[in-house]
Amino acid sequence: MKLYGYWRSSATYRARIALALKEIEFDYIPVNLLDGEQRRNAYLAKNPAGLVPALETDDGAVITQSLAVLEYLEDAFPAPSLLPNDAVARGHARAIAATLACEAQPFMNLRIQRYLKETLSFDEDAMTAWLNQWPGGAMAAAEKLVAAHGGEFCVGDAPSIADCCLVPQVYGAQRFGIDLSAMPNLKRVFDTCETLPAFKKAHPDIQPDAPKGNS
Amino acid sequence: MKLYGYWRSSATYRARIALALKEIEFDYIPVNLLDGEQRRNAYLAKNPAGLVPALETDDGAVITQSLAVLEYLEDAFPAPSLLPNDAVARGHARAIAATLACEAQPFMNLRIQRYLKETLSFDEDAMTAWLNQWPGGAMAAAEKLVAAHGGEFCVGDAPSIADCCLVPQVYGAQRFGIDLSAMPNLKRVFDTCETLPAFKKAHPDIQPDAPKGNS
Numbered sequence: 001m002k003l004y005g006y007w008r009s010s011a012t013y014r015a016r017i018a019l020a021l022k023e024i025e026f027d028y029i030p031v032n033l034l035d036g037e038q039r040r041n042a043y044l045a046k047n048p049a050g051l052v053p054a055l056e057t058d059d060g061a062v063i064t065q066s067l068a069v070l071e072y073l074e075d076a077f078p079a080p081s082l083l084p085n086d087a088v089a090r091g092h093a094r095a096i097a098a099t100l101a102c103e104a105q106p107f108m109n110l111r112i113q114r115y116l117k118e119t120l121s122f123d124e125d126a127m128t129a130w131l132n133q134w135p136g137g138a139m140a141a142a143e144k145l146v147a148a149h150g151g152e153f154c155v156g157d158a159p160s161i162a163d164c165c166l167v168p169q170v171y172g173a174q175r176f177g178i179d180l181s182a183m184p185n186l187k188r189v190f191d192t193c194e195t196l197p198a199f200k201k202a203h204p205d206i207q208p209d210a211p212k213g214n215s
Numbered sequence: 216m217k218l219y220g221y222w223r224s225s226a227t228y229r230a231r232i233a234l235a236l237k238e239i240e241f242d243y244i245p246v247n248l249l250d251g252e253q254r255r256n257a258y259l260a261k262n263p264a265g266l267v268p269a270l271e272t273d274d275g276a277v278i279t280q281s282l283a284v285l286e287y288l289e290d291a292f293p294a295p296s297l298l299p300n301d302a303v304a305r306g307h308a309r310a311i312a313a314t315l316a317c318e319a320q321p322f323m324n325l326r327i328q329r330y331l332k333e334t335l336s337f338d339e340d341a342m343t344a345w346l347n348q349w350p351g352g353a354m355a356a357a358e359k360l361v362a363a364h365g366g367e368f369c370v371g372d373a374p375s376i377a378d379c380c381l382v383p384q385v386y387g388a389q390r391f392g393i394d395l396s397a398m399p400n401l402k403r404v405f406d407t408c409e410t411l412p413a414f415k416k417a418h419p420d421i422q423p424d425a426p427k428g429n430s
Binding site: 048049050051057059061063064065066067068069071072075076087088090091092094095097098099101102103105106107112115120133134141144145148 | 291
């Protein structure tokens, strides 16, 4: 199994967490987003969408989109499960994952931030307002779901796909200065996750393509 | 089962298609997004995030986020399945669904379009450029996935969660004038879906909260 990704990509980070929680061995193939490697033919042959992550199976099939990668890993490697036993609780875990993956992260990734700065001439204040309105607003929605359904983790007392999405989201939010003061449940679960070896192993700062001295 | 939604909401439309494909009876409870009904207490008690759709089970549990609703319906009502049999093909179906739900639709929904117009003072040209860059760009990525994995439908020859997301996306893209000329596979699958009774039943124009004479 090969994971194509970038150390600081939130979506890649989600996949790394799931692989680590399931203790699946994989080769990590860095794709340098800053250099535009994702738009070169060698990578487009793997994922024509030019995005990371992409998971290549031992048979050469390539699964793209991090939510699909998480579900594929759950399908193909069911234990330990990253979904609750109960269908309704699974719904809550997937709702938290989707809130973060559909409504938070897409509004703060590298390419949208570049567009806002370069094409729409956003200054620092405009960017701060945008980040708190869109990714921040979606995280506030996730906070309510975690307050309602969470335990030690986002849903109940075991890590799920929701936590695979939460940790990279909080990592990115902290990096870009999104105000998390009204999100105590997200912060609490984040802190819990950060103590676990699987989440530590998946952390951006220790990936082979992270700049030396970043951590 | 109750579905809270809005006739023209793409995310609600996805859920209606899945319910219709699975022939599940449900009560449709309109939430008027133009009037701000989604931010009033009666609805916030169902979904604190203030978004549609929300699916309420007969036991009173509420599942939010359309991708989670689609997966919940698949979990709770497995036949007919809206996922392929093979794990890799399921990965492709979920990747297409996620491309549309995470990267296309959030960049063209009612609230972002309002923000672009009212807060960022977008004129018509700026909006057209935005729509073709972001939702249009994500649809171009979905086009490549459907070209690679599609048959009669987005993945293979049976409708899946990917098609539940594709049809509302193309409906919205046509409404807002996104250029689909380079997306023949999306248009072909859309046209096929539109001939099926389940997709017809889920169409926005015939929902009880659609303005009369809209269709």
